[in-house]
Amino acid sequence: MGSVVNLEGKIYSCKHCQTHLALSEDIISKSFHTMNGRAYLFNNAVNISVGGHEERMMMTGIHTVADIFCVGCGSIVGWRYETVHEKAQKYKEGKSVLERIKISGPDGSNYGSDADDA
Known part of the structure; x- marks a missing residue:
């Protein structure tokens, strides 16, 4: 496995690790x-x-997607659009969706259902 990339700026990160x-x-x-x-x-x-490709019914139709996982801890954090069949939705191809409940925002906030640990 390659080294982990560190981003600079307003970063979204894995809530777990x-x-x-x-x-x-x-x-x-x-x-x-x-x-x-x-x-x-x-x-x-x-x-x-990136996990295996599968056809998944979304609100915008059937798309070929793959679940994506954090390399740090292996948690599922969202999915990536591999193939989009609707012309109007083509902009999503190759793009990643991160679920807010699985990630922390740039200000350190967690958007999950857990109460803040503060």
Whole structure:
């Protein structure tokens, strides 16, 4: 496994192990929703491993997606769009969705259902 990439700037990281995953400037959309709540579409994500491809029915139709995992701790953090069949949705191809419940924001906040540990 290669070395872990450290990002600079406003960083989204794994909630469990704080491994850097993406930059806020790479957010394409904050309007995604999953069974676990809100999710963000990122232009680029780092320090992830990609699972097997599968056809999944989404709100915008059937897409070929792959779950993505944090390389630091192995937690599932979201998914990546591999193939998008709808022309209007093509911008999602190769992009990663990180679920807010699985990541910490740039200000250190957790968006999960757990109460803050403060």
